[in-house]
Amino acid sequence: MRGKLWQLIFTGFLMFNIAVMLAMRDVSMASEQPTVSVDPNANSAAPGEFFTLNVTVADLTAENSQPVGLYGWQVNITFNPDILNVSAVAEGPFLEQAGSTWWLPPVLDNDNGLIVMGDSLFPLPAQGAYGSGVLANITFQVENEGQTDFNFESETTKLRSYDSNTGTPVPIPYSTVSGAFKYPILRDVAVTGVSFSPTSVPAGGTVSIDVAVKNEGDFLAETFDVSVSYGSSPIETKTLTDLAHGASETANFNWDTSGITEGSYTITAVAATVPDEAETTDNTFQSDDVVTITAPEPTLPIELVIGGIVVIAVVGVGAFFLMKRRSAKT
Numbered sequence: 001m002r003g004k005l006w007q008l009i010f011t012g013f014l015m016f017n018i019a020v021m022l023a024m025r026d027v028s029m030a031s032e033q034p035t036v037s038v039d040p041n042a043n044s045a046a047p048g049e050f051f052t053l054n055v056t057v058a059d060l061t062a063e064n065s066q067p068v069g070l071y072g073w074q075v076n077i078t079f080n081p082d083i084l085n086v087s088a089v090a091e092g093p094f095l096e097q098a099g100s101t102w103w104l105p106p107v108l109d110n111d112n113g114l115i116v117m118g119d120s121l122f123p124l125p126a127q128g129a130y131g132s133g134v135l136a137n138i139t140f141q142v143e144n145e146g147q148t149d150f151n152f153e154s155e156t157t158k159l160r161s162y163d164s165n166t167g168t169p170v171p172i173p174y175s176t177v178s179g180a181f182k183y184p185i186l187r188d189v190a191v192t193g194v195s196f197s198p199t200s201v202p203a204g205g206t207v208s209i210d211v212a213v214k215n216e217g218d219f220l221a222e223t224f225d226v227s228v229s230y231g232s233s234p235i236e237t238k239t240l241t242d243l244a245h246g247a248s249e250t251a252n253f254n255w256d257t258s259g260i261t262e263g264s265y266t267i268t269a270v271a272a273t274v275p276d277e278a279e280t281t282d283n284t285f286q287s288d289d290v291v292t293i294t295a296p297e298p299t300l301p302i303e304l305v306i307g308g309i310v311v312i313a314v315v316g317v318g319a320f321f322l323m324k325r326r327s328a329k330t
Contacts (some may be wrong), residue, residue, distance in 0.1 A: 034060045034172065036075065036135075036157065038150045038179030042219040045142050046183055050087065052139045053150070053179065055117075057094060057159070058132040065172045069128030070095065071162040072120030072169065073135060080148035081113040084140045084181060089117050094133030099125040106136075113148075116156070128161060142183060150179040180219060188216040189224055190282035191269045192248070196255075200292040203262065207255040207291055211269040213240065214248040216282075221245065225272040228253050230265040230291065257293055264290040 035058045045051040055077070060070055073095070079086070089106040099121050107116035117136050121128060159172035193212040201207055215222050221244050227237040236253045243249055267287040273280050 032059070032061075032064050034058060034064055034159065034174045035177060036152060036159070036174055037177035038077075039134075041177060041179035043179065043181045044183050044185040044220075045181075047142045047144055050139055050141050052137055054092065054134045055136045055138065056092075056132065056134050057174075060130050060132070060172075062130065065128070065130065065159070065161055067163055067170060068126070068161055069098065069130050070159060070172065071098075071124065071128040072118070072160045074116070074118035074156060074158045075135065076117075076153040076156040077115045077138070078149075078151050078153060079113045079115075079140075079181075080146070081110050081143075083142070083144055083146040083148045084113075085110045085143055086115055086138060087141050088139040089115060090137045090139075091119055092134030092136045094131075094135055095119050095121060095129050097131075097133070098127065098129040099123075120160075124162060124164075140181075142181075145183050147180065147182040150181070152176040152178060182218055185220065185276070186216075186218045187220060187222065187274050187277045188279050188282075189222055189243070189271045189274055189277070190214050190216050191226070191271050191285035192282075194228075194267050194269050194285050194287045196267055196287070196289075196291060199289060200294060201257060202294050203260050203296040204256075204258045207257060209235070209253040209255055209267055209269075211251045211253065211285075212248060213243070213251065213271055215243045215245050217245050217274075219245045222274050224274050226251050227270045227272070228255075229268050229270075230255070230260075255291075260293050262293050262295055264292050266290055 037056055037058070039054045039056045043051055043053060055075055057070070057073070062069070086108045089108065091101065091103040095101050100123070102120050102122040104118040104120075106118075107114070109115070115138060119135065154176070157176065159174050160169040161172055162168075163170050190213065191211060192214050194209065195212075196207050196209045198205075198207065209228055211226055211228060213226055221242040223239065223241045223243070225237050225239050228235045235255045238251050238253070240249060240251060269285050271283045273283060277283075
């Protein structure tokens with residue numbers, strides 16, 4: 001009886017572990033799906049202007065696009081027709097890497113804000129497409145100011161492989177990354193704080209300065225310079241690259257105070273303005289506290305140090321021989 005009980009416990013434990021491993025495998029496989037996205041995912045242009053975005057696919061591998069890679073795709077994208085009109089859709093080069101293609105005439109519905117497009121390999125080669133690339137290019141004309149999203153219709157957006165044994169298409173699981181358009185777009189970077197340590201240092205010491213900055217704009221990543229200075233004298237400039245909208249970052253600077261006159265100094269940090277930035281008052285931040293530079297720590301001239309060593313050595317040698325002579329006499 002006891003043996004059967006242990007057998008049941010062991011079997012249950014084994015089944016539980018198998019279930020956990022299968023669940024972890026499913027999560028791992030889901031994280032490795034190819035991605036269909038809009039690139040760039042943030043767009044802005046004035047009314048009357050045109051802009052082009054790409055529909056891209058990324059990370060198609062032999063493992064996640066079985067049995068033989070990408071053979072065809074359909075993408076449906078929605079947008080707000082009060083803001084934009086689609087003027088043209090063109091086939092991208094990605095699928096052509098695997099063979100000749102059949103580009104289906106796209107549906108451009110500017111009344112309802114819908115784009116339907118698709119592409120497939122024809123005739124069917126032995127292997128489809130792998131990797132990453134552009135599926136299609138979409139050109140829009142801006143009709144009015146405002147904002148709209150570019151969303152993928154999940155039920156009609158499809159990636160397909162092909163089973164030569166059954167002659168049927170095989171769905172490829174995928175994820176999507178949508179995009180957006182806005183005009184006018186808010187672009188705004190700001191310095192939000194300045195701190196430093198130590199607050200008092202002898203001239204010649206180093207002060208570590210931290211400058212907190214933030215991208216307070218809508219949805220564009222920004223690249224810009226941040227500069228620090230003491231009084232009206234510059235210390236250093238650094239470039240922050242691709243700071244995402246809404247994100248904050250701290251830039252560190254090291255101030256070598258060699259040659260700085262004794263006194264108290266405020267630290268000022270400035271974020272360079274980005275294109276079309278209207279609010280610039282928050283680009284500059286002056287510290288409330290001051291750095292106090294005191295007199296440099298006294299140091300002996302190197303010549304004096306060397307001379308002292310020589311004197312000590314001579315005296316030491318002389319004392320040694322004197323003691324040796326006295327020892328010989330006795």
